[in-house]
Amino acid sequence: MAIIKPFKALRPEKNVAHLVASPPYDVLNRDEALELAEGNPISFLRVTRSEIELPANVNPYSKEVYELARKNLEKITQMAPLIQDQTDRFYLYQLTMGDQIQTGIAATFSVDDYDNNVILKHEKTRKEKEDDRTNHILATSAQTGPVFLTYRDVVSINQLIDQVKMECAPIYDFIAKDGVEHRIWIVPEKYNQVIIDEIKKVDKIYIADGHHRAASASRVRAIKKEQNPEHRGDEEYNYFLGVLFPASQLRILPYNRVVLSLNNLNQEEFIEKVKINFYVEEVNYSSPEARKNICMYLNKKWYLLTPNENVKEGNSYGENLDVSILQNYLLNPVLGIEDPRTNKNIDFIGGIRGTKELEKLVDSGKAAVAFSMYPVTIDDLMNISDAGEIMPPKSTWFEPKLRDGLLIHLI
DSSP states (O other): OOOEEOBOOEEEOGGGHHHHOBOOGGGSOHHHHHHHHTTOTTOTHHHHTGGGGSOTTSOTTSHHHHHHHHHHHHHHHHHTTEEEOSSOBOEEEEEEETTEEEEEEEEEEEHHHHHTTSEEOOSOOOHHHHHHHHHHHHHHTEEOSOEEEEEOOOHHHHHHHHHHHHHSOOSEEEEOTTSOEEEEEEOOGGGHHHHHHHHTTOSOEEEEEOHHHHHHHHHHHHHHHHHOTTOOSOSGGGEEEEEEEEGGGOOEEOEEEEESOOTTOOHHHHHHHHTTTEEEEEESOSSOOSTTOEEEEETTEEEEEEEOTTSOOOSSTGGGSHHHHHIIIIITTTTOOSOTTTOTTEEEEEGGGHHHHHHHHHHTTSOSEEEEOOOOOHHHHHHHHHTTOOOOSSOOEESSOOOBTSSBEEO
């Protein structure tokens, strides 16, 4: 069973929470982060993406970036200000986007459970991104954004969450610029042990989003443990920040693909090679309506790709995902993209940006072809994690997203 622990959050004063809170560090490029933080000296992007305050040619992974992150955390703590709760607490974090409402328990989770696969994963991590967040945590002595976790619903936990929401007023309640409402409650201390006991009823906990944050917390713990001759195992660095949501409340959007060049093929040659493994039909829509359907945008036209008899049923959950079929039967053999994690000829576009973004990239010449995917499901994610398998990179895009800077875990 997983270990869950309350903690003393460092958090903004109520009246400035909306100014401090920022999108996750890894969903924005440098220019987008710079634009969002402009004119706002307490934007938490100045901590999570501190390179925006340095010249554009500065390596975002350089030591001065992490040192600036540390200084900016200290500065914002004073300016905003940020305050730290004096006793260990659990928190509720609710996100509302349109008619979708999801409420999770914000807490700290055991690094041991992550290392020992009590908390299950579905993605491989990239060393460069792990290095980045490891250095960021070490420099700031803080986990500045939560890992997004999920579990199969337990009715009594949902009832407990509803009870706390009725009993208490939220400490934060604001609508961000993207239209998502963020509400956070401090859970009364009397519920601390109740929550710990209730989580014992959870069969398994899964990482939905934030694999690099969790992996970095594990690496930091190893470093801190080695540096601490009096290590006991209960220090704050043995835990990582997360928000745990019931699976029934979550929504996964597709994670679409664009390819920058056609691997020295002209468009006619490319289409012919695609037809080796797919039926190709011109259509007047841009999003697939079912599994084993992929929409492709090329030369201002949308096509529906459906696997033909050459595409064999896979032996695992992961092999039968649409993103795997696209990778194994088109991206690799036709476009030469053997490893999409490292290949520079492919980019990934979160479904929240819509298929118009795909058209824009292809029509502008920045990309040669785009692929609109049918989203995987929460059940897919859990089945793959249960089987110890790994999804292809960029398979899931969760919306809405948690904000950084609202609940900070000091280690």
